[in-house]
Amino acid sequence: LTSNPTSSGLHIIHIAAEVAPVAKVGGLGDVVTGLSKSLQKKGHLVEIVVPKYDCMQYDLIRDFRALDVVVESYFDRQLFRNKIWVGTVEGLPVYFIEPHHPLKFFWRGQYYGEHDDFKRFSFFSRAALELLLKADKKPDIIHCHDWQTAFVAPLYWEIYAHKGLNSARLCFTCHNFEYQGTAPASELASCGLDVNHLNTPDRMQDSSAHDRVNPVKGAIVFSNIVTTVSPTYAEEVQTPEGGRGLHTTLNSHSRKFMGILNGIDTDLWNPATDTFLKVQYNSTDLQGKSENKEALKKLLELSSADATQPLIGCISRLVPQKGVHLIRHAIYRTIELGGQFVLLGSSPVHHIQREFEGIASHFQSHEHARLILKYDESLSRMIYGASDMFIIPSIFEPCGLTQMIAMRYGSIPIARKTGGLNDSVFDVDDESIPVQFRNGFTFSTPDEQGVNSALDRALSRYKEDRASWQQLVHKVMSIDFSWDSSASEYEELYHKSVARARAAKRA
Ligand code: ADP
Known part of the structure; x- marks a missing residue:
């Protein structure tokens, strides 16, 4: 596995279900890549961990290869082997996790919409943290996205921080509060989380059903920084009409919550260089x-x-x-x-x-x-x-x-x-x-x-x-x-959070 950086910037690891243009369903994939590229340009070491889907666009990954390691991760009281692949996407180092689980979690011909999505992504969240632990990564920030990787936040603080993966602050971005990934509480046990401890109103219990857990709620509670993707939406979701049941949780964690408008990747979206256009053009020549x-x-x-x-x-x-x-x-x-x-x-x-x-x-x-x-x-x-x-x-x-x-x-x-x-x-x-x-x-x-x-x-x-x-x-x-100004806002949040953690450690 690649070694840790000696850079003076931050070490940021995104754990996500999408990375554009290789594995993209919607805006999430664009954001993970765009934000990462911009942070990388600002001098930070940025890495991304995603599942290795069978339906990805493999031709868009450079230097794609399997690593000579096997990472074993816990699920349903057993250890399962994961093959780890690496490659470069848009100049970013990306790890792809391929679980050797009989249910072939990411071998389904589609990204989402499977009956066992909760299992697939809680497995992935745990395997991703296991990879960081085994690779001896010491990230400053672990940034997870949407309900699919929301499990990372409670898994980190409840399990991995005690195993020695404890250098990081957790940032969670919710790209759409419509999708919260709720499931019967008992299902949470599969990835090793303690259901009795977490299925409480102040932790992961869904506000509309006492026997269901809500991964997005868990990430809000367990992350150091919580963001969503625009200032207006951040206000809307703190109201009963807009919060999809999470407004109370967001209100009680409002000090760590803010909305940052996404940018777009202006290299990828540029009419002056877009080769899919019949004719390239710019604002001075229409x-x-x-x-x-x-x-x-x-x-x-x-x-x-x-x-x-x-x-x-x-x-x-x-x-x-x-x-x-x-x-x-x-x-x-x-x-x-x-x-x-x-x-x-x-x-x-x-x-x-x-x-x-x-x-x-x-x-x-x-x-x-x-x-x-x-x-x-x-x-x-x-x-x-x-x-x-x-x-x-x-x-x-x-x-x-x-x-x-x-x-x-x-x-x-x-x-x-x-x-x-x-x-x-x-x-x-x-x-x-x-x-x-x-x-x-x-x-x-x-x-x-x-x-x-x-x-x-x-x-x-x-x-x-x-x-x-x-x-x-x-x-x-x-x-x-472009991502420039929005990435600066993330950078500032990361820095403040890391500084607070260091100050707390010194105290
Ligand atoms: P959402 O993430 O809710 O789908 P966004 O506006 O944030 O919406 O992002 C949508 C992205 O997906 C854009 O990059 C858009 O061009 C792309 N997109 C949506 N539908 C299609 C489609 N049918 N074919 C190609 N690209 C699409």
Whole structure:
């Protein structure tokens, strides 16, 4: 195993279920990679531990190899062997854990959505800590993410700190409080945690069922730093309406809790270098954007008769959170108003997928709308590059990355004012916002009238005032959405926490 650093920066280890672009389902993968790269650039040693999924994109890992070690980890009163792989992803050292467990936890052809996800990820959380212990790592920060690796926090303080893995402070980031991974309390015992001790209201007991444990709650209680992915969402989840049962826990731990807006990886998302685009372009030369629009229309067999016809893009997981009924409404409204609409999305929810398949076939050969119901990164890039506007009508949105990517590609966001959208999209007509920050069209009420109020304004502005639209495109493309400033906020939290621990040790 690689040795520990002698760098003067911090040693930070992320334990996560995703790392982009190798194992990515949504924003979590982007954040782990983007934040890590930015912290690495600032001089810290950053390592990442993820499961070795069969369905990962192996071709995107450099120097991928198995280590000549076996790490044995505890589960269900037995020790299981784990093969450890290493490789470089986007310049970051990544460990991939392959459990040799008969249930083939990460050999399922998909990342999530298995009946035994609680087992799969509690096993992984424990194996990841075992790896750090056996490799004699002395990290300053262990940063875990979402419910899948939330187990790391109680496992660390209840078990591993006593085994000698005790150099670290724990940071937990919740990317979406909708997903808390609750399960019958007895299941917690599998990874070696003490159910009786932890299934209490002040520790891991779920607030709505006394016989269930809640991993996210456990991570809030047991971590030194707790963050979520935007300041507005951090406020929302501390209210009974927004907290999904965790507002009381968050309120009682509010001193260590804050919201930090995600950035995007501006190397990976850059229209000036994006090779998936027909033509690369930048804010001072937008001709390329028009060519991409033409190319996409051809590819999707949409009408190319009018080059000035506005094209609205939408790229989203089709789940209730994203306002699927409002997305559907926006398609029809856009056509009514003379625009074109392209939706790229897929749904893990069967009835939503079926409903959208119905809409897709309705528009199958329509001149002005196309629905593509799959996950396709290259097509997503073509849509960001081609679209004039981008709609995100979320019911709630912890941070949201698509509005930032869209802006980077010169597509003006039309967004509902919630969570991270409220922290990154500011209405062009909102006089309470300084002019330099106004960058899109927003609405508050999540209904069809709300969507119309923003969409109609966007389309008329586009048609009636071409010059000011071009200025707006130029402006949004120049906004800095890189990780730099957000990573500095994490860096500050880490440093403060490490300093507090050192001070406590000296006292
Ligand atoms: P969430 O994490 O809730 O899905 P985010 O806005 O934080 O939403 O991140 C979504 C990310 O996933 C973006 O990078 C977006 O481009 C990408 N994405 C979503 N759906 C698709 C799809 N069908 N095909 C390709 N990329 C997608």
